Amino acid sequence: MRVLPCGDQAVLLDCATAAEARSWQFALADQVPTVLGATTVLLRGKPASLRALISATSVSPEQHRTGNQVTIEVTYDGPDLAAVAEYCGLAIAEVIAAHTGSEWTVGFAGFAPGFAYLTDGDPRLDVPRLDRPRPQVAAGSVGLAGRFSGIYPRSSPGGWQLIGSTTAVMWDLDRPMPALLQPGDTVSFKQVGQ
DSSP states (O other): OEEEEBTBSEEEEEOSSHHHHHHHHHHHTTTSOEEEOSSEEEEESOHHHHHHHHHTOOOOTTOSOOOOEEEEEEBOOOTTHHHHHHHHTOOHHHHHHHHHTSOEEEEEEOSSTTOEEEESOOGGGOBOOOSSOEEEEOTTEEEEEBTEEEEOSSSEEEOSEEEEEOOOOSBOTTSSSSBSOOTTOEEEEEEOOO
């Protein structure tokens, strides 16, 4: 892990893996403000104090937030479902089975409030982003991009391969925790409809 300067009020931990980043974020989150990325953790504060804190902290790969188990119901009706199946060399039913058969982990959040990057899925579902992003993707669209799956929390532009849709509300300011999915949560997808 490398500790990189990030202005005069932060440092960035550049970790080798997502698991290592989650472990550092878990170990330090109660002591300083943190922002978890794919393989990074931004720590806010005076750099000298942060470096001293990092030096005094030990982490292990098993040390991370144990999250909630969340089941998301999905109708597999996305406009890119057939293209994803063709790209992966699978039948559409096999794509759905691979997506629902994986226990996904919320690695980190970003892009928009409530958008969780889900990791640890079936490696056969590693697909590229669209060559040209769509100008509008509906809220609740379930997609794949690279090794991630995700759910659009609101209508927005987007370049992920859309395989389905859900009625689950990903971001709601009236909830105690507005984001439905938090880093460390485990997500299962359940096929409904059709």
